[in-house]
Amino acid sequence: MPRLLIIALTLLAMPAMAQEIGFGGLQADVSAPVEVAADSLSVEQESGRAIFTGNVVIGQGEMRLSAREVTVEYADGGQSRIKSLHARGEVTLVSGEDAAEAAEATYDVESGHVTLIGDVVMTRGGNVLTGDRMQVDLATGTARVDGRVRSVFQPGEN
Incomplete structure (x- = not known):
């Protein structure tokens, strides 16, 4: 059995508690304007919040974040x-060839960090990485996945 295949099977066989990965596709220009589109908007002046609901799409440079509701x-x-x-x-x-799905996410615009929580699934080409929580630094394109981490790597892909 080729050595790389043995290593990959070993990694898949045992649960990892955390994994740090390069996430070049999820690197973004955190200084770019943030654009929000949705079916409806509710503004709470006193609390300084706005709630977008229905087919919400947020764009910042090449990055897109979509959800049912965004506060x-x-x-x-x-x-x-x-x-x-x-x-x-x-x-x-x-962003780029990278995509991640989760139940919820928080994007700290000032720091450029996105935290995805709940059944996180990240894909790049045919490669898949899952976990309970993923923290992405959009400025550097790095991410850390915590929880029950599982990876599936396709031979011949980065």
């Missing part, structure tokens, strides 16, 4: 600068 929190309660986004329901994060 936008503005810095200092105003609406001039987005502090964070919290997405719920069929969350999908796509």
Whole structure:
């Protein structure tokens, strides 16, 4: 059996608690404008939040995040600068050839970190990585997956 295949089978046979991976496709320009489109919008002036519902799609550069509902929190309660986004329901994060799905996600716009939680599935080509939680640094394109981590790697793919 080729050595790489033995290593891959060994990794698949035992559960990993955490795995750090390169995520070049999910690298994004965190200084680019954030665009939000949705079926409806509810603004809460006092709390400095906006709630987008129905077919929500958020774009920042090449990155796209979609969900059923996204709550936008503005810095200092105003609406001039987005502090964070919290997405719920069929969350999908796509950039380049990388895609990730989860039950929910939080995007800290100021730091450029996205945390996906709940049945996370990341794909790149035919390769698949699953876990309970994934933290992505969009500035560097690196990610850390925690929980019951499982990987499937296709021979001949990076």
